[in-house]
Amino acid sequence: MVQGPASETEHKIIAILKVLNESSEPLGSITIARELERHGISLSERAVRYHLRITDERGHTQPFGRDGRMLTAQGLEELKIALAPEHVGFVLEKLETLAFQTTFDPKTRTGLVPINTSLIAKDKLKKAMAIIDEAYQGGFCVSDLIAIAQPGEKLGSVTVPEGKVGIGTICSVVVNGVLSKSGVPISSKFGGVMELRNPKQERFAAIIYYEGTSLDPSEQYIRARMTSVREAAKTGKGRILANYREIPAPARALVSEKMAEMKEAGIGGIYRLGNTSESICQIPVGPNRVGIVFLGGLNALAAVSEAGIEVENNSESGVIDFNRLVSFRKI
Secondary structure, three states: OOOOOOOHHHHHHHHHHHHHHOOOOOEOHHHHHHHHHHOOOOOOHHHHHHHHHHHHHHOOEEEOHHHOEEEEHHHHHHHHHHHHHHOOOHHHHHHHHHHHHOOOEOOOOEOEEEEEEEEEEHHHHHHHHHHHHHHHHOOOOOOOEEEEEOOOOEEOOEEOOOOEEEEEEEOOHHHHHHHHHOOOOOEEEEEEEEEEOOOOOOEEEEEEEHHHOOOOHHHHHHHOOOOOHHHHHHHOOEEEEEEEEEEEHHHHHHHHHHHHHHHHOOOOOEEEEOOOOOOEOOEOOOOOEEEEEEEOOOHHHHHHHHOOOOOEEEEEEEEEEHHHOEEHHHO
16 A cells, blocks of 8 residues: 555556556556556556556556456555545546536436446345345435446446456436536535434435545445444435535426436436525525435445445446446346
């Protein structure tokens, strides 16, 4: 793990990991050297191979023969840690990038959708699916559509390691993408833990503003065991992952229309849609604005973690084709 001021070698290694992270295919040393040059880093093919041997030894990259190398889940985590000091607000930037990359059309049910990628042990998949069903029945999932990947395959920017299975769940930022392309400016404010009691007492028990963090709020809340999604699914009372967005008041009708189209395509996500300048879930809303509370895309995996199954979550891990998704009940 990189700690403190990075050496010149470490800077080059991080640059290589960044290049690999931006690719959905294995890259060879020639291609990596060319991409580094575009970023203003001059490194020969031989030097790239030298640094790749180091990343292989650390488990940050995985060789794929002559095709080159891909970033591993461990390598992605190392990249997040290394970039954290210079990326306060990195999560907000990632959300905006994913929204831009989203091309999903709810009417034709085609295009790219943003996902979260979660890794679990192969022998835990069946039990995990049963728990995911619990969360879905409770109404706390963005969609019942998921993607499954086997070792060596990739979901977004994450390559599934040996002994694991990758589960891709739709990220709530899909709504940002669809609304933005419909002309609706939407502002992502924070991620949090929503405490459910009764409709008039719903409130955010914890929040982390996107512009002030380099780590995804949902991942942090799951690791801190601050959710009780399974309890909420059974009793209607508990703590779930949610996030807050705002739109201009005149766009409310169009948002309702677009969300109805998305629901027809199998994607929900909105937990509460407020009215003009009206507080929502005890969050004050400014003049001529409308607040929206979205369900967290990782609620189902939070429930899996609550059941004692080890889960490695990679939120906002990239985009995949909508046609790759299937109902988890068919798996």
